[in-house]
Amino acid sequence: MIVREVKTMTKALLIGNGAREHAIAEALVRDGASLKAFMNKYNPGIVSLCKGDYRIGKLDDFKHVSSFGKDCDFAVVGPEAPLVVGIANALESSGIPVVGPKIETAQLEGSKVFARSLLDKYKVPGNIEFKTFEDMDGIDEFMDVLGLDRVVVKPDGLTGGKGVKVFGEHLHSKKDVIDYCQDIFAGNGRLIIEEKLDGEEFTLQTFVDGKDILGSPIVQDHKRAYEGDEGPNTGGMGSYSMDDHLMPFISKDDLKDALNTMHEVVISVEKETGTPYKGFLYGQFMKTRDGIKLVEFNVRFGDPEAMNVLPILETSFVEICQGIVEGNLRDVRASFRKVATVVKYLAPRGYPVNPVAGEPIEVDVGGLSSLGARFYYASVDRDEQGDIITSTSRTMGILGTGETLADAERIAEKGTSMVKGKLFHRKDIGTATLLQKRVDHVQSL
Numbered sequence: 001m002i003v004r005e006v007k008t009m010t011k012a013l014l015i016g017n018g019a020r021e022h023a024i025a026e027a028l029v030r031d032g033a034s035l036k037a038f039m040n041k042y043n044p045g046i047v048s049l050c051k052g053d054y055r056i057g058k059l060d061d062f063k064h065v066s067s068f069g070k071d072c073d074f075a076v077v078g079p080e081a082p083l084v085v086g087i088a089n090a091l092e093s094s095g096i097p098v099v100g101p102k103i104e105t106a107q108l109e110g111s112k113v114f115a116r117s118l119l120d121k122y123k124v125p126g127n128i129e130f131k132t133f134e135d136m137d138g139i140d141e142f143m144d145v146l147g148l149d150r151v152v153v154k155p156d157g158l159t160g161g162k163g164v165k166v167f168g169e170h171l172h173s174k175k176d177v178i179d180y181c182q183d184i185f186a187g188n189g190r191l192i193i194e195e196k197l198d199g200e201e202f203t204l205q206t207f208v209d210g211k212d213i214l215g216s217p218i219v220q221d222h223k224r225a226y227e228g229d230e231g232p233n234t235g236g237m238g239s240y241s242m243d244d245h246l247m248p249f250i251s252k253d254d255l256k257d258a259l260n261t262m263h264e265v266v267i268s269v270e271k272e273t274g275t276p277y278k279g280f281l282y283g284q285f286m287k288t289r290d291g292i293k294l295v296e297f298n299v300r301f302g303d304p305e306a307m308n309v310l311p312i313l314e315t316s317f318v319e320i321c322q323g324i325v326e327g328n329l330r331d332v333r334a335s336f337r338k339v340a341t342v343v344k345y346l347a348p349r350g351y352p353v354n355p356v357a358g359e360p361i362e363v364d365v366g367g368l369s370s371l372g373a374r375f376y377y378a379s380v381d382r383d384e385q386g387d388i389i390t391s392t393s394r395t396m397g398i399l400g401t402g403e404t405l406a407d408a409e410r411i412a413e414k415g416t417s418m419v420k421g422k423l424f425h426r427k428d429i430g431t432a433t434l435l436q437k438r439v440d441h442v443q444s445l
């Protein structure tokens, strides 16, 4: 790893403990910061990067986080959950600047009603037809307006990606839709019903300082557990990006449209709340027959998508973080190596339905390094001897980079064989066959 020199040693507080945070930690240390980490769970990769200067605790225990991080120049918050309940407000009140939005603007992810209504009110391009409901009144009529087979139901709050139900996938009749809405209301929730989109999804991750945004290479994630996009939804089984930072089915103009939507939402959210948006902003978009449409915002980097972009950042991540908190990203550059990337997630056998936890894993660190692959720990535990064992969630991401997607895929795939244990991964992620399927899908729209 090349460690770039910075004039004075910056001390950064990292909050979180997944593979996304391992990639963030690596980028901070690579670019000259010293690191402290506040984690919910032990991550061996982060522990090694922060040289043991870590604390395990609840990420929403703001007092504990603030007192642990009080000597840091800034904090970087990895996951959304502490952001939507105000960790940035709490840390800033204690004098720690935060790369991550305050509670007011974090509602872009925390409330789907807030996000869609904001786009609607400020006429931000990329929005779709939707309606908010607090009870069953009017749901039947709106199903008729959209057409039953074009209905998507979303609970309003954070659901860890498991709350969205799409007609034809999870809902198969009017009764299914009504039952699901009633379930949500029974839990005291509100919901939105929106039109179902058809197209290819992609992720655009940006750095935001309240006014300006800087983009990063477009990435495509794979939500389904098994090859050929079969099986249950997961947190994401792997992702890829291309050497030109676009996709064969996403043009420069499409990227411009997506960036424009993100920039306009940054301006609009400050108009609405009086609070500038500072941090990372993740746009999940779909390329449809009618152009680029917004699926959702996340107020953080993606997991696995952080592993596709942060390791190939050529400019300083520390300077970008400083630019975000100081509000001067205009003077900072974010440029990325012109390489393709493939991330394959290794998950415990049986994940996500019935994962085998507590199984030993053995990582051939030397083998991975001589192959040129990188690895990022996600969710692991330690046994009584201190050895790493699987937990119930994804275990680790393996990253391959290369001049072409085929090179990157070969490295990532070979890398997966250098981790031994009761694990599985999707062999098809990053392959030419799967990419062609995406291209054909867009052409058929």
Ligand code: AMP
Pocket: 152, 161, 164, 166, 194, 195, 196, 197, 198, 201, 284, 295, 296
């Ligand atoms: P979200 O939590 O909003 O990202 O939704 C999870 C997943 O559900 C998305 O990544 C899409 O695959 C799918 N999804 C969400 N909204 C829509 C929509 N309006 N049309 C089709 N699929 C959707």
Ligand code: GLY
Pocket: 221, 235, 236, 298, 301, 302, 303, 304, 305
């Ligand atoms: N890869 C999906 C997410 O980070 O939300």
